[in-house]
Amino acid sequence: MKGSIFKNIWIDSILATAFIFVVIFGLFSLINVFDAIDPVGEALEDVEFNDIVYSTLREDPPADDNVVVVNIGRLPRKMIAEQIRIINKYNPKVIGLDTFFPFSKGEAQDTALVNALSEVDNLVMATKLEKWNDENIVDSLKLSAEKFRVHAEDFGFANLITAEGVGQEDVKTCRSFVPKELLYDKDSTHLFFAVKLAQYLAPDKVKRFLERDNHIEYINYKGNAMGSETNFAPTFFALDIPDVFNENFVPELIEGKIVIFGMLGEYFGDPYNIEDKYYTPLNEKYAGRGKPDMYGAVIHANIISMILDEDYVYKLDEIYQIIIAVLLCYINVVAFMWVYYALKNWYDGITKVVQLIELLFILLAIVYSFHLYNINLELTLAMGVVAVVGDSLEVYNGVVKNMFTKEGRKELFSVNKRRKDKVEIN
Numbered sequence: 001m002k003g004s005i006f007k008n009i010w011i012d013s014i015l016a017t018a019f020i021f022v023v024i025f026g027l028f029s030l031i032n033v034f035d036a037i038d039p040v041g042e043a044l045e046d047v048e049f050n051d052i053v054y055s056t057l058r059e060d061p062p063a064d065d066n067v068v069v070v071n072i073g074r075l076p077r078k079m080i081a082e083q084i085r086i087i088n089k090y091n092p093k094v095i096g097l098d099t100f101f102p103f104s105k106g107e108a109q110d111t112a113l114v115n116a117l118s119e120v121d122n123l124v125m126a127t128k129l130e131k132w133n134d135e136n137i138v139d140s141l142k143l144s145a146e147k148f149r150v151h152a153e154d155f156g157f158a159n160l161i162t163a164e165g166v167g168q169e170d171v172k173t174c175r176s177f178v179p180k181e182l183l184y185d186k187d188s189t190h191l192f193f194a195v196k197l198a199q200y201l202a203p204d205k206v207k208r209f210l211e212r213d214n215h216i217e218y219i220n221y222k223g224n225a226m227g228s229e230t231n232f233a234p235t236f237f238a239l240d241i242p243d244v245f246n247e248n249f250v251p252e253l254i255e256g257k258i259v260i261f262g263m264l265g266e267y268f269g270d271p272y273n274i275e276d277k278y279y280t281p282l283n284e285k286y287a288g289r290g291k292p293d294m295y296g297a298v299i300h301a302n303i304i305s306m307i308l309d310e311d312y313v314y315k316l317d318e319i320y321q322i323i324i325a326v327l328l329c330y331i332n333v334v335a336f337m338w339v340y341y342a343l344k345n346w347y348d349g350i351t352k353v354v355q356l357i358e359l360l361f362i363l364l365a366i367v368y369s370f371h372l373y374n375i376n377l378e379l380t381l382a383m384g385v386v387a388v389v390g391d392s393l394e395v396y397n398g399v400v401k402n403m404f405t406k407e408g409r410k411e412l413f414s415v416n417k418r419r420k421d422k423v424e425i426n
Contacts, residue, residue, distance in 0.1 A: 014330070015396075019396045024384050053370050058371070061223050066201060067304050068237045068257050068258070069238040069264065069297050071227070071265070072099060073264070082116070083241075083244045085116050086247060090253075092257055095122065096193065096259070098126050098297045099262060100126065101144040102143070110147065123154075124154045124155065124196050124197055127158065129181060129190075137182045155196070158296065158300070162174050173278075173281060178217075180210065202307070205310055209312070225297075225301065228294065229293065235305075238264060260297045262296060264298075274292050277295050278293075280299065313376050314376065315376045316375065316378050321381055324382050325382040325385050332354075332386065336389065351393075355390055358386045365379070
């Protein structure tokens with residue numbers, strides 16, 4: 001290293017760190033290219049370490065009696081209208097309809113539903129965001145037909161996202177949602193369905209929640225609903241179709257509560273119906289792909305519960321993720337650089353052991369920060385850096401650095417010349 005910019009270990013380490021990040025981003029690009037032909041990668045790409053918290057560390061949460069979910073199955077409108085009438089006479093705080101009525105189904109069916117909706121004091125109907133313009137403002141909504149929505153007090157969009165920027169039609173796990181969107185113009189804000197419902201029960205808490213001003217919020221799941229297959233005890237009360245018509249519930253279950261009407265299968269425990277059903281971190285099979293485990297209406301119930309409890313997930317900003325990864329990389333490079341020159345025969349063994357220990361500590365930090373403090377660390381980049389730093393540094397020292405030193409190039413070319421001369425002699 002004499003007579004070159006590499007003679008200063010601190011500068012050398014900075015250059016090596018930069019090289020390692022080039023390697024990292026190159027590997028990430030290759031992974032994305034080969035995803036389509038990598039069945040193992042496809043099975044594991046939707047797994048997050050925080051899922052371990054739900055599957056292993058969290059105890060059964062207490063029941064939440066602020067939200068009740070009512071199963072509408074595939075009932076005709078006339079029977080949904082009767083469900084609404086029955087529930088409404090027990091004075092819920094607000095009724096939310098997590099479904100659409102976009103077309104007429106005949107005068108008798110439509111009139112029955114319109115009349116039932118007209119009797120509800122606080123009615124929130126779902127919308128669906130469909131198109132965004134060039135300024136990322138929503139300019140198209142899916143709505144129920146006007147005769148049904150005329151009696152609605154409020155509307156909220158029910159789009160669930162299954163990855164950042166991925167729509168609910170995808171099969172990935174639903175971990176997050178968008179609390180609000182700009183609608184038609186920059187002065188009109190459209191709230192998420194669950195946020196709008198929570199506003200009726202706790203407007204001050206919703207105000208504080210919206211003041212977090214996060215474009216995407218991570219859902220802190222509490223549990224599933226009665227009648228669902230779950231590895232937790234049921235958290236949310238739910239009424240199946242016969243329960244409603246037979247009024248198989250106490251009035252206190254409904255009075256002053258948020259009631260969400262939505263699809264929970266044709267009956268509780270329906271193993272075949274996956275309409276409006278999603279994968280969540282509560283899935284019994286968090287690695288690979290099992291069955292969808294939670295209906296959309298229950299996901300809305302989880303979001304409402306999170307807001308009412310003010311039990312939010314705090315995500316580490318991306319800039320801090322990058323800073324942690326860079327610092328961790330630089331510290332490792334300085335330490336491994338010393339090992340490379342002082343204990344060359346021990347380099348592979350020492351670096352591999354250190355890398356394994358570091359990866360274990362990062363994994364524990366991710367899992368327990370979420371379990372104990374609801375902090376989503378998102379240290380994927382840091383883990384990637386630690387995983388490749390040892391081997392990448394060998395490439396840097398053995399190839400990259402020698403290419404930029406006179407001694408390295410001379411050694412390489414002299415070897416080639418000796419081989420050429422030997423061939424000619426033979």
